[in-house]
Amino acid sequence: MCLGIPGEIVELKAGHDDLAVVDVVGVRRAVNIGLLEADQVGVGDWVLVHVGxxxxxxxxxxxxxxxxxxxxxxxxxxxxxxxxAESDIS
Incomplete structure (x- = not known):
């Protein structure tokens, strides 16, 4: 089963406009934010994460x-x- 899980953006990756570090209940991973408008999200915002x-x-x-x-x-x-926790797209 694949779920969409809420995560909080804790970092925008310098030099990578489409990557952010998201914290999902203590698990921090880089996720692609390219599907969202560039000015739509920032540190402290919550996003729904699905397959990276x-x-x-x-x-x-x-x-x-x-x-x-x-x-x-x-x-x-x-x-x-x-x-x-086992994924890594960075």
């Missing part, structure tokens, strides 16, 4: 609600976090 891409910008309340829901999925959520 930020698909949309979401607000913090929506991110918290989604993370609560995903936690309730049990193993599917755990598997998705494990896949994220």
């Amino acid at each position: 891409f930020a698909m949309s910008k979401i607000d913090e309340a929506e991110a918290a609600a989604t993370l609560t829901l995903l936690t309730g999925l049990g193993q599917a959520y755990t598997d998705e976090l494990q896949a994220l």
Whole structure:
């Protein structure tokens, strides 16, 4: 199962306009933000991450609600976090 998981942008990668470091419940990974408008996201913003891409910008309340829901999925959520932890697109 592939899930869209909320993550907070903690860094915009210098020299890479399409990459940002996103924190997803303690897992930090580079994700591609090229599908979003360049001026749409910045450090501190929340995005919905799916297969290494930020698909949309979401607000913090929506991110918290989604993370609560995903936690309730049990193993599917755990598997998705494990896949994220093992990925690296930088």
